[in-house]
Amino acid sequence: xxxxxxxxxxxxxxxxxxxxxxxxxxxxxxxxxxxxxxxxxxxxxxxxxxxxxxxxxxxxxxxxxxxxxxxxxxxxxxxxxxxxxxxxxxxxxxxxxxxxxxxxxxxxxxxxxxxxxxxxxxxxxxxxxxxxxxxxxxxxxxxxxxxxxxxxxxxxxxxxxxxxxxxxxxx
Amino acid sequence: xxxxxxxxxxxxxxxxxxxxxxxxxxxxxxxxxxxxxxxxxxxxxxxxxxxxxxxxxxxxxxxxxxxxxxxxxxxxxxxxxxxxxxxxxxxxxxxxxxxxxxxxxxxxxxxxxxxxxxxxxxxxxxxxxxxxxxxxxxxxxxxxxxxxxxxxxxxxxxxxxxxxxxxxxxxxxxxxxxxxxxxxxxxxxxxxxxxxxxxxxxxxxxxxxxxxxxxxxxxxxxxxxxxxxxxxxxxxxxxxxxxxxxxxxxxxxxxxxxxxxxxxxxxxxxxxxxxxxxxxxxxxxxxxx
Numbered sequence: 001x002x003x004x005x006x007x008x009x010x011x012x013x014x015x016x017x018x019x020x021x022x023x024x025x026x027x028x029x030x031x032x033x034x035x036x037x038x039x040x041x042x043x044x045x046x047x048x049x050x051x052x053x054x055x056x057x058x059x060x061x062x063x064x065x066x067x068x069x070x071x072x073x074x075x076x077x078x079x080x081x082x083x084x085x086x087x088x089x090x091x092x093x094x095x096x097x098x099x100x101x102x103x104x105x106x107x108x109x110x111x112x113x114x115x116x117x118x119x120x121x122x123x124x125x126x127x128x129x130x131x132x133x134x135x136x137x138x139x140x141x142x143x144x145x146x147x148x149x150x151x152x153x154x155x156x157x158x159x160x161x162x163x164x165x166x167x168x169x170x171x
Numbered sequence: 172x173x174x175x176x177x178x179x180x181x182x183x184x185x186x187x188x189x190x191x192x193x194x195x196x197x198x199x200x201x202x203x204x205x206x207x208x209x210x211x212x213x214x215x216x217x218x219x220x221x222x223x224x225x226x227x228x229x230x231x232x233x234x235x236x237x238x239x240x241x242x243x244x245x246x247x248x249x250x251x252x253x254x255x256x257x258x259x260x261x262x263x264x265x266x267x268x269x270x271x272x273x274x275x276x277x278x279x280x281x282x283x284x285x286x287x288x289x290x291x292x293x294x295x296x297x298x299x300x301x302x303x304x305x306x307x308x309x310x311x312x313x314x315x316x317x318x319x320x321x322x323x324x325x326x327x328x329x330x331x332x333x334x335x336x337x338x339x340x341x342x343x344x345x346x347x348x349x350x351x352x353x354x355x356x357x358x359x360x361x362x363x364x365x366x367x368x369x370x371x372x373x374x375x376x377x378x379x380x381x382x383x384x385x386x387x388x389x390x391x392x393x394x395x396x397x398x399x400x401x402x403x404x405x406x407x408x409x410x411x412x413x414x415x416x417x418x419x420x421x422x423x424x425x426x427x428x429x430x431x432x433x434x435x436x437x438x439x440x441x442x443x444x445x446x447x448x449x450x451x452x453x454x455x456x457x458x459x460x
Contacts, residue, residue, distance in 0.1 A: 020300045025224065030298075068306075072198075072199040073199070
């Protein structure tokens with residue numbers, strides 16, 4: 001059992017945000033920079049209870065909102081719901097170190113993008129959906145590859161080692 | 172009562188959190204200045220880490236592009252050899268043009284103007300974590316004399332303006348941002364309007380024209396009009412790609428391709444002061460309006 005403490009979540013989210021604001025913009029074109037906070041939320045929620053998954057998402061999203069300095073609550077709400085949904089889902093599915101995190105992260109990206117577009121629209125940011133969703137394939141591909149890689153790097157394990165005897169690649 | 176609250180506590184907490192978040196979203200959608208200030212404090216604290224990460228990213232980017240370049244290098248080499256012959260012949264022509272240009276610059280006194288603009292170079296160390304908001308953090312702040320409202324430019328044209336300042340860093344809002352607006356003028360016809368950030372993905376801008384029947388054509392150059400309190404007159408914004416009537420046909424809107432390549436933006440110049448009423452020197456994309 002290797003559940004991370006809240007302090008560790010914050011450190012992980014801090015690193016994710018640093019990568020997102022300083023490292024990835026050097027590699028990806030403007031507007032196409034993937035969301036690393038989403039990948040971290042999916043990874044944490046995969047090995048947590050729904051309640052803790054929701055808290056993790058809330059913390060990560062709130063940190064991103066504060067960092068961005070625009071709509072406080074946009075990512076907090078999105079990732080809290082995402083954390084809850086992933087953690088609820090993980091209790092009903094088979095565990096796997098590569099395909100499950102990758103597919104769930106990609107699926108999350110597909111769900112999160114229209115949800116955030118809708119929230120932005122409600123709060124006065126009227127982006128065209130066709131343009132808004134253009135980077136989606138890049139983000140999906142990134143999430144599919146990056147999330148399992150990050151999970152392996154961090155040595156994530158399931159909440160109950162007995163129930164699902166999964167061992168990460170790095171352990 | 173207590174039993175009721177305890178029984179439904181999870182639902183109540185969830186409803187409460189959703190309400191707080193909704194109120195927060197609603198408030199922060201209106202009071203942008205305070206929220207950006209909050210973000211600026213975070214950026215001040217993490218700016219050393221951001222600088223290191225940006226350096227790492229630049230080096231990684233260079234590494235990746237180098238590997239990619241290997242595949243096209245041979246083909247490019249042949250092409251470049253052919254071009255070299257052409258350029259040698261053009262070189263003689265160019266030296267004549269340069270001499271003529273130098274004389275003209277001397278005539279209109281532009282070299283003198285260049286000296287009176289106080290520009291502060293800065294490096295971009297971080298971008299906004301949300302892809303749909305276009306702000307960036309630079310490594311110069313109040314300690315270097317930067318203040319909110321200062322225009323930010325590069326040799327190709329206008330980049331944006333400073334919206335928040337901390338002692339060591341400053342946040343700039345790029346002209347691509349959905350909340351950005353600049354007073355602009357069509358250099359050819361002098362039709363005026365406002366250039367708005369359209370969307371961050373395509374990187375295009377929207378020129379909302381004031382006149383009912385403006386004279387604007389694809390290919391026209393658009394520069395700052397000087398009517399905005401932030402941007403000096405004559406900064407190059409971009410080029411008109413297409414013109415279309417609005418929904419009710421009352422006004423026209425033009426799509427502008429920015430002169431600045433925002434994907435390759437690394438070093439910028441903050442305009443600390445400039446002579447009142449003068450256009451920016453042509454070396455920074457201005458001088459026409």
